Amino acid sequence: MSTQRFKVKALSWAPYIEPVSVETASEEQLAAMQVTPSNTKVSPYVRTLAHDPESYVARTKLFNAIMYAKGGLDRAERELGALVASAVNRCVYCASVHARRYIELSGRSDVVEAIYLKGLDGPFEPRVQAIVDFCRSLSETPSRVTKDQAQALLDQGMSKAEIVDLIHAAAIFGWANRLMHTLGHSTPVETK
Amino acid sequence: MSDQIDILSGLEPASELYGIRRERPDFVQGTEICREAVLRPHAGFGITHSMRTALAARMARMVGLGELASTYEALLEDEGNALLAAIAAGDDLPSTADRFTIALVRHADLVTKSPRDCTRADIERLEEAGLTNPQIIALSELIAFVNFEARVIAGLKVLEEIA
Numbered sequence: 001m002s003t004q005r006f007k008v009k010a011l012s013w014a015p016y017i018e019p020v021s022v023e024t025a026s027e028e029q030l031a032a033m034q035v036t037p038s039n040t041k042v043s044p045y046v047r048t049l050a051h052d053p054e055s056y057v058a059r060t061k062l063f064n065a066i067m068y069a070k071g072g073l074d075r076a077e078r079e080l081g082a083l084v085a086s087a088v089n090r091c092v093y094c095a096s097v098h099a100r101r102y103i104e105l106s107g108r109s110d111v112v113e114a115i116y117l118k119g120l121d122g123p124f125e126p127r128v129q130a131i132v133d134f135c136r137s138l139s140e141t142p143s144r145v146t147k148d149q150a151q152a153l154l155d156q157g158m159s160k161a162e163i164v165d166l167i168h169a170a171a172i173f174g175w176a177n178r179l180m181h182t183l184g185h186s187t188p189v190e191t192k
Numbered sequence: 193m194s195d196q197i198d199i200l201s202g203l204e205p206a207s208e209l210y211g212i213r214r215e216r217p218d219f220v221q222g223t224e225i226c227r228e229a230v231l232r233p234h235a236g237f238g239i240t241h242s243m244r245t246a247l248a249a250r251m252a253r254m255v256g257l258g259e260l261a262s263t264y265e266a267l268l269e270d271e272g273n274a275l276l277a278a279i280a281a282g283d284d285l286p287s288t289a290d291r292f293t294i295a296l297v298r299h300a301d302l303v304t305k306s307p308r309d310c311t312r313a314d315i316e317r318l319e320e321a322g323l324t325n326p327q328i329i330a331l332s333e334l335i336a337f338v339n340f341e342a343r344v345i346a347g348l349k350v351l352e353e354i355a
Binding site: 016017018048049051052054055056057058059061062065066069072088089090091134138139141142143144145146147149150151154160161163164165166167168170171172174175176177178179181182183185 | 223
């Protein structure tokens with residue numbers, strides 16, 4: 001039997017509007033675009049959002065805090081929350097990025113395979129199921145998330161502080177998906 | 193000090209979750225900095241603070257967070273403005289509404305309700321209604337912020353209710 005691991009393809013992203021050009025950017029836009037960790041090459045996504053540098057800078061700081069803050073919820077499970085939100089919102093680009101990060105951090109290509117091939121219904125093992133159900137409700141219609149869904153996370157040993165981290169991870173992808181999926185589209189990675 | 197998220201999530205200063213939020217100051221303060229950036233930005237690109245607030249109320253209502261909607265509605269300073277009132281209330285727009293405003297509202301409704309259905313044509317509609325690129329981004333960030341905030345509140349609220 002082959003035990004080939006499920007792989008998610010890397011994608012590129014192209015905006016529907018003309019992004020800011022580094023050559024003609026304002027000082028504020030240039031300063032904003034340097035917020036990213038590697039600033040040698042500014043991605044089309046960053047240059048698109050740099051049309052409004054104030055909101056871009058504020059959101060980037062919040063995003064990094066939520067996804068990378070030390071302590072609290074395991075980073076892999078934050079990525080799973082991001083993946084579930086992206087699956088609900090059909091943000092193919094975000095899903096591919098965060099599916100791959102989740103696999104890198106957790107090794108759980110089986111969970112990603114199930115989500116990609118069968119969707120969010122499961123069944124998954126109890127802890128994954130609890131995360132998927134909670135983040136799915138929150139992403140679909142926030143007012144429909146239930147106490148039982150939060151209780152299921154506690155029952156799986158997640159602390160309240162960790163659940164607060166999970167809420168933020170799913171919520172910040174309610175934000176990111178609403179940019180990435182509406183302002184542009186994923187494209188295959190260009191190979192030379 | 194309690195902020196809008198605490199109040200609307202039902203977190204009292206004595207509650208465990210209130211304390212847990214304070215252990216993540218970057219989340220708490222970062223959210224408030226984002227709120228300023230999308231609702232009361234320095235550069236509004238011609239989308240007024242009142243219009244942004246009215247749209248926020250509308251979107252909060254659409255996702256089922258009535259109290260969040262009321263909070264935004266109460267911030268509307270221009271109370272006599274029937275157009276803003278209709279937007280905030282989630283009503284259909286009056287027939288006198290201009291196409292720029294119609295486009296803002298249509299996009300906020302669509303991206304709040306079903307972002308998955310958004311296509312290039314929806315961005316082109318904004319361009320046809322006269323929105324500039326900075327306005328398209330500013331609108332998108334506003335829509336996304338309110339959707340983020342609504343989810344944080346809804347999640348904290350159910351967690352707090354467990355006691």
